[in-house]
Amino acid sequence: MQFDPFDPATIADPFGPYRRLRDEAPAFRTEHGFWVISRYDDVVRTLRDHERFSSSAGVGSEWRPVPMMISVDPPDHTRLRRLVQREFTPRAIAAWDERVTGIVDDALDAFVERGGGDLAAEVAYPIPIGVIADMLDVPAEHRADFKRWSDDTIDALGGGLDAETSTRVELSIIEFAQYFAEVIARRRLAPGKDLLSLLVDPTNGETLADGDLISFAILLLVAGNETTTNLIGNLVHALATHPDQWTRLQRDRTLVPAAVEEVLRFDAPIQGFFRNTVVDVELHGETIPADEKVMVLFGSANRDERKYPEPDRFIVDRNPMDHVAFGAGIHLCLGAPLARLEGVRFLERLLDRVERVELAGEVERTQNPLLRGVRHLPVTLTLR
Numbered sequence: 208m209q210f211d212p213f214d215p216a217t218i219a220d221p222f223g224p225y226r227r228l229r230d231e232a233p234a235f236r237t238e239h240g241f242w243v244i245s246r247y248d249d250v251v252r253t254l255r256d257h258e259r260f261s262s263s264a265g266v267g268s269e270w271r272p273v274p275m276m277i278s279v280d281p282p283d284h285t286r287l288r289r290l291v292q293r294e295f296t297p298r299a300i301a302a303w304d305e306r307v308t309g310i311v312d313d314a315l316d317a318f319v320e321r322g323g324g325d326l327a328a329e330v331a332y333p334i335p336i337g338v339i340a341d342m343l344d345v346p347a348e349h350r351a352d353f354k355r356w357s358d359d360t361i362d363a364l365g366g367g368l369d370a371e372t373s374t375r376v377e378l379s380i381i382e383f384a385q386y387f388a389e390v391i392a393r394r395r396l397a398p399g400k401d402l403l404s405l406l407v408d409p410t411n412g413e414t415l416a417d418g419d420l421i422s423f424a425i426l427l428l429v430a431g432n433e434t435t436t437n438l439i440g441n442l443v444h445a446l447a448t449h450p451d452q453w454t455r456l457q458r459d460r461t462l463v464p465a466a467v468e469e470v471l472r473f474d475a476p477i478q479g480f481f482r483n484t485v486v487d488v489e490l491h492g493e494t495i496p497a498d499e500k501v502m503v504l505f506g507s508a509n510r511d512e513r514k515y516p517e518p519d520r521f522i523v524d525r526n527p528m529d530h531v532a533f534g535a536g537i538h539l540c541l542g543a544p545l546a547r548l549e550g551v552r553f554l555e556r557l558l559d560r561v562e563r564v565e566l567a568g569e570v571e572r573t574q575n576p577l578l579r580g581v582r583h584l585p586v587t588l589t590l591r
């Protein structure tokens with residue numbers, strides 16, 4: 208048995224290798240020295256077992272300047288999450304609906320008028336970054352900086368940076384922290400209607416300290432941008448390559464939320480993430496020793512035939528609400544209601560305006576074993 212998540216062939220199409228892992232080695236140690244967990248039931252159990260599988264060492268990123276909720280365990284995690292949770296419930300997120308829809312329209316308008324182009328670069332990329340900039344009320348004159356900070360923080364996620372890039376990324380993060388330290392101070396004095404104002408408003412309940420708020424703002428960029436970009440890109444890719452499923456959506460718009468869930472299952476924007484064993488763990492006859500890295504494969508769990516019949520088919524009315532594209536357990540994606548809202552509004556607007564979506568050239572996938580998306584997605588649109 209061989210499995211190398213960094214192998215370009217595996218990145219291009221990981222689903223065959225995942226199946227072999229699930230069938231032949233459901234607890235597998237790679238030659239890189241970390242373990243891989245691939246079956247749905249095991250993935251869910253691992254994510255729920257945060258006492259034996261810690262998030263505090265090596266969660267994807269080697270770069271952790273400040274404790275973020277995604278890379279800490281209870282009790283720190285419980286405290287940080289509790290203070291922001293109230294602004295990320297589906298109901299709280301629904302209050303942003305009109306603005307999210309406006310940003311989706313802005314991104315789609317010109318693209319639809321041109322009859323297509325590179326959907327990844329021109330539509331899927333600007334939407335999430337526009338939404339987060341809007342939620343944080345970043346003014347027009349700082350939008351370019353904000354984009355640069357966001358891109359650089361995501362580069363930092365990949366790890367293994369050369370010295371020059373590393374310095375650039377660190378500088379970006381310092382600039383970002385300085386900028387938001389000032390913004391937070393101003394919001395404490397004169398709250399507005401943005402997310403940070405809501406989070407610092409003492410009438411809403413206990414609030415976060417400045418340092419925690421700044422690292423939370425950075426986490427929003429890291430966790431919320433490329434993931435949602437990948438959701439939108441993967442969604443259009445799946446629909447362009449499954450025209451029968453597109454037609455079903457055209458005939459029945461009530462299937463839009465289910466189609467978003469199905470693409471999250473079918474082509475998870477985060478394929479895998481890391482945990483660290485706290486103690487020795489027995490799994491399928493193997494002993495994973497304490498203090499080893501474990502890669503938890505959401506992307507494989509979502510294709511497990513033990514869980515989903517015909518898992519490799521993309522079926523828009525499957526409605527797999529128990530997929531693990533957003534993880535599970537205490538670290539379940541905080542931004543899931545926002546990502547779902549963006550996905551749903553995007554797809555509705557596209558269906559409103561477009562009769563057909565077709566691929567118009569070479570699709571280029573992202574080259575990352577953890578984040579699965581499309582870097583270039585040339586499409587032609589036939590307008591309604």
Ligand code: HEM
Nearest residue numbers: 276277430431434435438476532533534538540541542546
């Ligand atoms: C389709 C888009 C998205 C996907 C697939 C996704 C996926 C995930 C996953 C799998 C985790 C769990 C990581 C773990 O268990 O270690 C996670 C955590 C998180 N996500 Fe998302 N995410 C998405 C969008 C967003 C957005 C839009 C935001 C915020 C604006 C966001 C904020 C977060 C935060 C703050 C956490 C950490 C939660 C915690 O540690 O308690 N995500 N996300």
